[in-house]
Amino acid sequence: xxxxxxGLILGVLTAGVYALMASGQTLIFGIMKxxxxxxxALVILGAYLSYQLFTxxxxxxxxxxxxxxxxxxxxxxxxxLVFLRPLxxxxxxxxxxxxxxxxxxxxxxxxxxxxxTSVRSINTSYANSxxxxxxxxxxxxxxxxxxxxxxxxxxxxxxxxxTRFGRAVRASVQNPESARLLGVESSRVSAIGFGIGAATxxxxxxxxxxxxxxxxxxxxxxxxxxxxxxxxxxxxSIGGAVVGALVxxxxxxxxxxxxxxxxxxxxxxxxxxxxxxxRPRGLFGTTARGxx
Amino acid sequence: MSRLxxxxxxxxxxxxxxxxxxxxxxxxxxxxxVFTLMYAVMSSAWNLTGGFAGYPSLGHAAFFGLGAYxxxxxxxxxxxxxxxxxxxxxxxxxxxxxxxxxxIAAIAMRTRADVFAIVTITLLFVAQTLAFNLRxxxxxxxxxxxxxxxxxxxxxxxxxxxxxxxLLAVAMGITWASMRSKVGLSLAAVRxxxxxxxxxxxxxxxxxxxxxxxxxGLTAMVGGVWAYYEGFIYPQxxxxxxxxxxxxLMTFLGGRATLWGPVLGAFxxxxxxxxxxxxxxxxxxxxxxxxAVFLVVMLLLPRGIVPSLQDRLRQRRRRHLVDANPSDGDAxxxxxxxxxxxIVLSRAQMVPLVGGTS
Numbered sequence: 238x239x240x241x242x243x244g245l246i247l248g249v250l251t252a253g254v255y256a257l258m259a260s261g262q263t264l265i266f267g268i269m270k271x272x273x274x275x276x277x278a279l280v281i282l283g284a285y286l287s288y289q290l291f292t293x294x295x296x297x298x299x300x301x302x303x304x305x306x307x308x309x310x311x312x313x314x315x316x317x318l319v320f321l322r323p324l325x326x327x328x329x330x331x332x333x334x335x336x337x338x339x340x341x342x343x344x345x346x347x348x349x350x351x352x353x354t355s356v357r358s359i360n361t362s363y364a365n366s367x368x369x370x371x372x373x374x375x376x377x378x379x380x381x382x383x384x385x386x387x388x389x390x391x392x393x394x395x396x397x398x399x400t401r402f403g404r405a406v407r408a409s410v411q412n413p414e415s416a417r418l419l420g421v422e423s424s425r426v427s428a429i430g431f432g433i434g435a436a437t438x439x440x441x442x443x444x445x446x447x448x449x450x451x452x453x454x455x456x457x458x459x460x461x462x463x464x465x466x467x468x469x470x471x472x473x474s475i476g477g478a479v480v481g482a483l484v485x486x487x488x489x490x491x492x493x494x495x496x497x498x499x500x501x502x503x504x505x506x507x508x509x510x511x512x513x514x515x516r517p518r519g520l521f522g523t524t525a526r527g528x529x
Numbered sequence: 530m531s532r533l534x535x536x537x538x539x540x541x542x543x544x545x546x547x548x549x550x551x552x553x554x555x556x557x558x559x560x561x562x563v564f565t566l567m568y569a570v571m572s573s574a575w576n577l578t579g580g581f582a583g584y585p586s587l588g589h590a591a592f593f594g595l596g597a598y599x600x601x602x603x604x605x606x607x608x609x610x611x612x613x614x615x616x617x618x619x620x621x622x623x624x625x626x627x628x629x630x631x632x633i634a635a636i637a638m639r640t641r642a643d644v645f646a647i648v649t650i651t652l653l654f655v656a657q658t659l660a661f662n663l664r665x666x667x668x669x670x671x672x673x674x675x676x677x678x679x680x681x682x683x684x685x686x687x688x689x690x691x692x693x694x695x696l697l698a699v700a701m702g703i704t705w706a707s708m709r710s711k712v713g714l715s716l717a718a719v720r721x722x723x724x725x726x727x728x729x730x731x732x733x734x735x736x737x738x739x740x741x742x743x744x745x746g747l748t749a750m751v752g753g754v755w756a757y758y759e760g761f762i763y764p765q766x767x768x769x770x771x772x773x774x775x776x777x778l779m780t781f782l783g784g785r786a787t788l789w790g791p792v793l794g795a796f797x798x799x800x801x802x803x804x805x806x807x808x809x810x811x812x813x814x815x816x817x818x819x820x821a822v823f824l825v826v827m828l829l830l831p832r833g834i835v836p837s838l839q840d841r842l843r844q845r846r847r848r849h850l851v852d853a854n855p856s857d858g859d860a861x862x863x864x865x866x867x868x869x870x871x872i873v874l875s876r877a878q879m880v881p882l883v884g885g886t887s
Binding site for chain 1: 585587595635636639640642643645647648650652654655658659661662770774777778781814815817819821822823824827828831840
C-alpha cells in the first residue's frame, strides 16, 4: 500500500512535465495537422541548453527557462519555415511525419557532436533534498517541477483563450478555411504555433534535465511516451494531453513501484492500445479532429 | 508486347542479380549487396501497405525482430547440419509473422494515416521492450546466438545472397501481380478514399489485412535471414527504429506505390549509407549526413524518383503527340501530367480519355 501511494505521488508530480511537453506537441498538431516527431529531440535540446547555461554561467535551470524558451521559440520558427512550409498541402500529414523524424535525427546528430554522447545531468545544490510528509517522500525538485509545469500550462491556456493570437489559433484549429476567409494569416499562425510548441519543449527540457540524466539518444524514449500521451488524450486536445500525461505517468510509476521498473514502460503502451481499440481517436479526440 | 515488357524487365533484373556472385566479387562487395538486398525486399514489402494501401506503418522493424528471434529460438532446439535448414523454415517464419500481424492490423488499421503511423511506432517500442525484458526467451541485452553455418569461407555469402534474390523476386512478383489485379485496384481505392471505397463495395478490411499480413510476413523472413547471417541477435539491432525509417525512406525516395521505386531506393540509399558510414566512420557526423540526405529527398522529391521520371517521360511523349498533330487536342490539357496514383494508364487507355489522335 505504501509503495502504491508513493508511486501515485511520484506519478502525479511527473505528469506535470509530460503534460507540458505533450501540450506543445498537441498544439502543433491542432494548428498544422503535423505530428511532430522531433518534440522529444527539442526537449533534450532544451535540457542541453539549460545544462550549458548552468555549467558555464551558473544560471539555475529554473531561472534559465525564460532564456531557453526564447531561443527555442526561434528554433521552432526556423524549423517550420525551412522544413515544413515547403511541403505540399495534400501529402503534408504523411510527409511531415518523416520530415519531423529526420529533424529529430538531425538534432540528435548535432547534439552528439556538440556535447558527445555521454550521459549528462544537472546537479544543482538542491538536487537531492526532499521532504517527508506522512512517511511519503517528496523530492523538492519534483515539486518545483510540478508547480512550474502547472504555471507554464496556465500561461499557455491564457495565451490561447485571452489573446488575439490565441483566438486566431483556435479559429484555425476549428476551421482553417473559414479562419483564412476571416483574415487569419494561417502561415503566420503556423510559424508562431510551432515556435510555441518548441518553447514548451524548452521549458519542459530544463525541468527534465533536473529530474533525469540524459544524453542525445534520450529522445527516442521521450517521443514514445509523448506520442502515447497525445494519442491517448486525442490529437489536438490540450486538456486531453494533460489527462493523457496523468494516466501515462501515474500508471508507469505505480507499476514501477509495485511490480517492476522494467515493465513500467509496457503499461502505457498497453493502455494506449486498449483505448484505441474502443476509441480510435483517443479519449478527447473529436470526429472533427482537433478542438482545443 | 507491353504486357510482357514488365515481367521481362523484372526477370532480366533478377537474372542479372543472381549472376553477380559468379563474377568472383570481393567479400565486402557481396556483403554490401546482401544488406542492400535485405532492404530491397523489406522496402518492397513495406510498399504493399505503406505505398499501395496508404497505411504508413512505422512498426515493421518489430516484425523483422520477430522473424529474427523465431529463427534464433527454433535453432536453440534444433541443430544445423547441412547449413540450409534455417532457409527451409523461412516460409514458416513468414507465416507466423503474418498470423501475428493479422490481429494487430485489425486493431491498428481502425485508425488512419498519421494515427496509424503512431500506433505502429508504439508497437515497435513494445516489441523492443519485450525483446529486452523477456530474458528467458530472448536472452535480454546479452542477445541470442545462432550456430554458425558450415559454409566454406570462400563462398560464405552466396547462400544468403541467393535466398535474398529469391525473396526479392517473390516480393516483386507479388507487387506486380497485385498491381495488375483487383487487389491492386481495391488498395488504390482504399488509399484514395476509404469511406467511398466501402460505399462502392470494396472489401476494405479484407484487402487491408491481406496486404499487411503479406508485408510483415516478407519482412519477418528477411529478419530470419539476417539473424542467421549475423549469427547473433541483439535486441537493439533486431528491433531497431532506424530499420523502419530506412525502409520508409527508401520507398519514398524511389516512389511509393510503384514496382521499381522501393528497389531503386534501397540500392541508392543502402549503398550511400554504407559509404557514409565507412567514410565518416563511427563519428556522429554520420547521423547528420544521413538526416540531411533524408530531408533533401523529402523536400525536393516528395513523390519519389520513379513517379517523377514517369511524369517527365509522359509529358515528353505527349508533347510529341501534340507536335505531330497540332490540329487536335487542347495543348494545355495534354501537356499537364496527371497525378500518378500508382495505376498508370497506358497510352492506349489514355487516348480515348484525352480525345483521340488518330
